[in-house]
Amino acid sequence: MQTGTILIVDDNKSVLTSLELLLEREFEKIETVSDPNKIFSILDEFIIDLVILDMNFSVGFNTGNEGLFWLQRIHEIRPELPVIMLTAYGDIDLAVKSLKSGAADFVLKPWNNDNLIKKIRTTLQEAKHKLPANSIKGASEPGMIIGHSPAMMKIIKLVTKVAKTDANILIFGENGTGKEVLAREIHRLSLRSQYEMFNIDMGSISETLFESELFGHEKGAFTDAYESRIGKFEAANGSTLFLDEIGNLSLGLQAKLLVALQNREITRLGSNKKIPIDIRLIAATNRNLLEMVKQAHFREDLFYRINTIQIEIPPLRHRKEDIATFAEFFLKKYANLYKRTGLSLHPKTIQKLESHNWPGNIRELQYTIEKAVILAEKDIIKPSDISIHLDNTFSFDRVPNLKEVERKAILAAISQNSGNLTAAAEQLGISRQTLYNKLTRFNF
Structure with missing residues (x-):
């Protein structure tokens, strides 16, 4: 039996079982996972010597983009880890593409047992000679838990196409x-x-600080400008600049932003020198910019300048298949943070989570799991340990008093705005200071 641990990643349970039965007789240890989002927790927990990775994980998606996406992410945190790709018979183009993307080899389904074992042995032997002496397991962390809903698979497909271009991207989502x-x-x-x-965050910049924040300023350009300072455009030169909540910009500030993007140059406040910029722009908003354009609240020319590629992230209630994945991820994260190892979610707890509409989306789910980890008295988190408001309406079986109505309205506004007190105050029609006062009065 050859030493080494092999990780098999395939959403087809029969494929996992067949490969596990075949390889456990030949190699020291076999790990299997059907959800590619769990790859990185396996890499954290075990020393993996080789990965066998499927090219497709969703019914109806046969492009191989998912497999290539996960191949790249594996190599971002373990560049030396050899990966053998599994692909359907006849998809030779995909196999060649995977080799160009860094795969060690590929195997066509249905596979020949002897041929597969030979390829694994050869790849492990080659990897042993290539492995650098100072390689460090888990040198960097994956940046995103994707989920496996059809909606997110479409986004992955699009992201893999556009990520390596310099096209401007506009991200929509609640x-x-x-x-x-x-x-x-x-x-x-x-x-x-x-x-x-x-x-x-474009929504947090005042009119007076906009140019200084984005374009920088020279010493003495305005009161309190005691030294020269570069802006975000200069800082991001050669990199990516992310403009969050771009829909909150006034028309005047939109015009200044448009000029910088069109000319690909900026001028610091207090200077006449034009500075060329080379940035990749990604913008995001939770507002309907096309409707704002129609109402003359957002410049049409700026809209098309930032909207070369459009990606819309669906709300969590429209991709309930991903809720369990996110819940397990946050459970592990906060169990480690608060030293509550051994925690797990009861199946009925998952059902409760999946029945909620999540107006605050993933952020609300994250806070909910964190609270449950802190307060849970036993190792299995039951539905009663999950504190969520399943709806914000009131029953007429008991007429609440005005104080209770106000308290619930504040809670609902804060939840719907994901903890953003400024936005919650605006929704309630009160000032931020008044909201603070009410929070104190209700002992929040």
């Missing part, structure tokens, strides 16, 4: 769907990934 996380994933897969991605 609060908490993971727009910034997706932007970081695109940057990580891009040709600019050796540089840091810079991000800025």
Whole structure:
């Protein structure tokens, strides 16, 4: 029996079983996983010597983009780890593409047992000679948990096509769907990934600080400008600039942003020198920009400038297949953080999570799991340990008093705005300070 641990990744349980039965007689240890999102937890937990990776994980998707996507992510954290790709008979083009993307070899389904074992032995032997002495397991972390819903598989397919281009990308999605996380994933897969991605929340920039924040300023350009400072455009030169909540910009600020993007140059406040910029722009918003264009609230020319490629992240309620994956990920994360090892989710708890509409999306789910980890008294988290508001309506069986109505309205607004107190106050029609006062009064 040859030493070494092999990880098999395939969503077909019969394929996993067949390969496990075949290889466990030949190799020291076999690990299997049907969900590619769990690859990295396996790589963290075990020393894996070789991965056998399927090219497709969703019914109806036969492009191989998923397999290539996971191949690249594996090599981002374990560049030396050999990967053998599994692909359907006749998909030779896919197999060749996987080799060009860094796969060690490929095997066609249905496979020949002797041929497969020979390829694995040869690949392990070659990897042993190539392995650098100072290689470190898990040198970097994967940036995003994808999920396996059809909607997210379509996004993966699109991302793998556009990530290595310099096309501007506009990401749509509700609060908490993971727009910034997706932007970081695109940057990580891009040709600019050796540089840091810079991000800025456009909704938090005041009119007076906009130019200074984005374009920089010279010493003495305005009161309190005691020294020269570069802006985000200069800082992101050669890299990616992520502009979050771009729909919150006023028309005046939209015009200044458009000029910089069109001319590909900026001028610092207090200077006449034009500075060329080379950035890849990714913008995001939770607003309907096309409707804003029709209402003359967003410039049409800016809209088309930032919208070369459009990606819409669906809300969590429209991809319930991903809820269990995210819940397990957050459970592990917070169990480690709060030293609550051994925690697990009861099957009925998963059902409860999947029945909720999640107005705050992934961010709300994350906070819910974190709270459950902190408060759970036993190792199995039961439905009663999960605190979520299944609906925000009131029953007429008991008429609530006004204080209770106000308290529930505040809770609902904060939940719907994913903890953003400024947005919650705006929705409630009160000032941020008034909201703070009410939070204190209700002992939140």
